[in-house]
Structures are given as C-alpha cells and as structure tokens.
Amino acid sequence: MADDLKTADAFATSWNNLPPGSVYTRAQFEEWFAPLIRADAEGREVLELGCGNGSLLFHMASWRPAQLEGIDLGASVLSARRNLSSQEHKNWVVNQGDLTTYRDRPRDLVYSIGVLHHLQNPRVGFESVLANTKSGGRFHCWVYAHEGNGVIRWVVDPIRKVASHLPWWFTKYLVATPLVIPYFFYAKLISRWRGLPGLPALPLYDYSLWIADRGFAFFRHVAFDQLVTPQTVYLDRATIEGWLAQPDRIVPGSTYLIFRNGNSWKFGGVAR
Numbered sequence: 151m152a153d154d155l156k157t158a159d160a161f162a163t164s165w166n167n168l169p170p171g172s173v174y175t176r177a178q179f180e181e182w183f184a185p186l187i188r189a190d191a192e193g194r195e196v197l198e199l200g201c202g203n204g205s206l207l208f209h210m211a212s213w214r215p216a217q218l219e220g221i222d223l224g225a226s227v228l229s230a231r232r233n234l235s236s237q238e239h240k241n242w243v244v245n246q247g248d249l250t251t252y253r254d255r256p257r258d259l260v261y262s263i264g265v266l267h268h269l270q271n272p273r274v275g276f277e278s279v280l281a282n283t284k285s286g287g288r289f290h291c292w293v294y295a296h297e298g299n300g301v302i303r304w305v306v307d308p309i310r311k312v313a314s315h316l317p318w319w320f321t322k323y324l325v326a327t328p329l330v331i332p333y334f335f336y337a338k339l340i341s342r343w344r345g346l347p348g349l350p351a352l353p354l355y356d357y358s359l360w361i362a363d364r365g366f367a368f369f370r371h372v373a374f375d376q377l378v379t380p381q382t383v384y385l386d387r388a389t390i391e392g393w394l395a396q397p398d399r400i401v402p403g404s405t406y407l408i409f410r411n412g413n414s415w416k417f418g419g420v421a422r
C-alpha cells in the first residue's frame with residue numbers, strides 16, 4: 151500500500167497536468183471496453199478501480215449507468231471530479247482510496263484499465279475486482295502484456311527505473327518528450343505504409359497502428375505515463391489464464407482473454 155501510494159502520487163503529477171476532458175477519444179473508449187457494450191452499463195451500478203483523471207469515467211457516464219463510482223489512491227481524484235462535473239449525467243462519485251482493500255456493495259460492472267500492472271501485487275488487485283463484482287455481474291480488465299513488449303521491457307523499462315526518481319517535470323519535458331519524438335515518426339510511417347510486405351514484423355507494429363491516429367500530445371502523455379511510474383510489471387498469458395481459472399468465483403465459459411494491439415491483454419467474465 152505504501153508503495154502503491156508512491157505510484158499513485160507519480161500518476162497524479164501526470165493526470166493533474168493535463169488539459170480538461172478525457173485523454174481518450176470515444177472510439178478508443180469503445181474499443182477498450184469491447185466486447186462490452188453500452189447495454190452492459192446502462193441502468194446498472196458501475197465501478198472503476200484506479201480511475202486516474204476520470205478519462206474513462208467521462209465516457210462511461212454517457213452510457214447512462216444508474217450509478218457510477220471511481221476509486222483512485224492518488225490526488226488525481228481532483229482532476230477526475232473536475233472532468234466529470236462537465237458531464238450532463240450526475241449519478242457519479244469519485245473517492246480516494248486503495249483499490250486493493252476497497253469493499254463496498256458489489257456492482258453490476260467493475261472494471262480496471264491500465265492499473266493492475268502498476269500494483270505491488272497485481273493478483274490482489276484482480277481479487278478486489280472480483281470481490282466488488284455482484285454475483286452475475288461483469289468484470290473487465292486491461293494490462294500490459296509480457297508478449298509483444300520486448301522493446302519496451304528492454305529499452306523503455308530500464309529508463310523508467312531511473313526516470314521515475316526524477317522530478318516529474320524533468321521526466322515529462324526532458325526525458326519523455328525527446329524520447330517519444332522518434333517513436334511518433336516511426337508510428338506515423340508504419341500507419342502510412344500499412345500493408346507493405348514485411349512491415350508487420352516490425353516491433354510494436356499493431357500498437358503503432360492504434361496510436362498513430364492520435365496527435366503528438368497523446369504520444370507524449372503515454373510516454374510520460376510509462377516513465378513516471380515507479381512500478382510496472384508485464385503480465386503473460388499464463389498468469390491471466392491462472393487468474394481466470396477460478397470456477398468457484400467466475401462462471402466457467404463466461405471468460406474472454408483478448409491479445410490487444412499485439413502487446414496487451416484485455417480480459418473479463420461474469421462473477422459467480
């Protein structure tokens with residue numbers, strides 16, 4: 151928990167220094183949640199564990215849940231509240247707390263996107279997702295994969311281990327910004343030349359096609375997000391399969407495990 155607090159404080163510097171609104175487009179939000187759709191949230195009680203600045207809550211609110219709650223350990227709850235205030239839908243609350251120990255009434259839909267891989271103990275975070283999901287309710291998570299992330303694990307992660315100890319502004323403007331410039335052009339070129347033979351063998355090919363739709367500010371946000379955090383692990387398929395193999399807690403046959411953008415795992419199911 152004390153170590154998760156360091157991570158949450160680091161993320162708050164990222165989230166609290168962004169322009170207002172969601173950092174994600176509507177299309178990104180919908181793709182992140184697929185196979186879930188609006189009907190899985192509309193009129194239901196929905197909980198996000200590790201909500202950052204509310205960028206996903208912002209879009210989730212427009213799916214009209216009966217009640218929407220976000221939990222984050224860090225001061226990013228301030229920007230999350232600001233972002234949700236501009237939403238027409240008012241049935242939301244953002245609370246500061248530790249998701250690993252958070253227990254309240256179980257919800258119809260619980261999700262945790264981009265969070266479990268930053269916890270000291272990702273498995274405990276996943277257990278909390280399950281513990282907060284109603285029997286018959288759905289859960290949905292997304293994490294960095296071990297698979298497909300060789301360049302990130304071997305090149306970016308060693309830089310993160312140093313950069314995460316530097317002042318946030320130094321990491322953002324003097325580390326993340328210069329580092330992401332070559333990647334920005336790499337992704338844009340991959341996108342322009344998509345379909346050329348041999349190109350799919352390049353590192354981060356699918357991920358580059360995904361991110362290339364966005365402008366430089368989003369690239370820098372993602373790079374800063376990667377480099378500012380003191381704790382990141384890359385989870386392999388076998389680990390997630392092990393988490394999902396709990397027939398006493400998860401309805402067998404309800405689960406999905408999707409390899410997303412060639413370097414991450416999206417997974418979920420129905421709680422027992």
Ligand SMILES: C[S@@+](CC[C@H](N)C(=O)[O-])C[C@H]1O[C@@H](n2cnc3c(N)ncnc32)[C@H](O)[C@@H]1O
Nearest residue numbers: 154158161200201202222223224248249263264
């Ligand atoms: C990469 S951000 C993801 C935010 C959001 N889900 C999104 O996709 O935009 C990870 C978030 O997890 C939060 N976090 C990390 N450890 C936590 C914990 N133990 N309890 C609650 N939140 C935590 C961090 O503060 C940070 O805002």
